[in-house]
Amino acid sequence: MLSDGEEYAVNEIVVRMKMGQPAVSKHLGALRRAGVVTVVKRGQHRMYRLNPTSLKSVYDWVKVYEHYWTHQIGQIKERAERKALERLIRLDDGSKPTKEE
Amino acid sequence: MLSDGEEYAVNEIVVRMKMGQPAVSKHLGALRRAGVVTVVKRGQHRMYRLNPTSLKSVYDWVKVYEHYWTHQIGQIKERAERKALERLIRLDDGSKPTKEE
DNA sequence: TAAATATATTCCCAATTAGGAATATGTCAA
């Protein structure tokens, strides 16, 4: 919900999520300790907001693989992998893989 | 461990992680069902490898916030946010926040 | 001050999860 960049009071989050206020406060507390959100006092409200810079490490990590989907090479390779996967497990619907070969 | 792009047999993963073989197999099973890794048979081994394209959705999501740490504006704003945060909770070491103001 | 409002915290329990032991399944080599 905070990913839209807006700031929200705890109550505003409570009404939109299907959770009670204590649960929301605990989620926000965890996110705050993790640095994912920030809080500022505004009157008797605590305004929570996404802290986008906390996502940089995630970004840096996945960026390494960027070329896999931007370059043709990666797409070809991926298709080959998927085909190999399908060959191995014939679409995993939970059923035991039909022994083959 | 698979994030280095190499392929590994289950056993190789078992020896490096501090987990038993069943636990590793279960982790790999979950990752495979999630599309994060792929498997190919190689002899009696199952070679697991990261499927980088599965990370695209993560990448697309965090990419939205890229400008927050690449532009000066974002950095300034972030510093202000951090200061506000520190003002509010004096470094969260688990202790009750000293009532202030 | 007291009451009302907003949020955090504590305590408790049900649900989920993670991992191991035992076992089943699959594969290779002789």
Added chain:
DNA sequence: TTGACATATTCCTAATTGGGAATATATTTA
């Protein structure tokens, strides 16, 4: 074939987690 090896699966249990009820702690307003 049989035995050895590699992996998956089942079953069980301890640990963790998530969320609510009750309560504590601000904060504003009258």
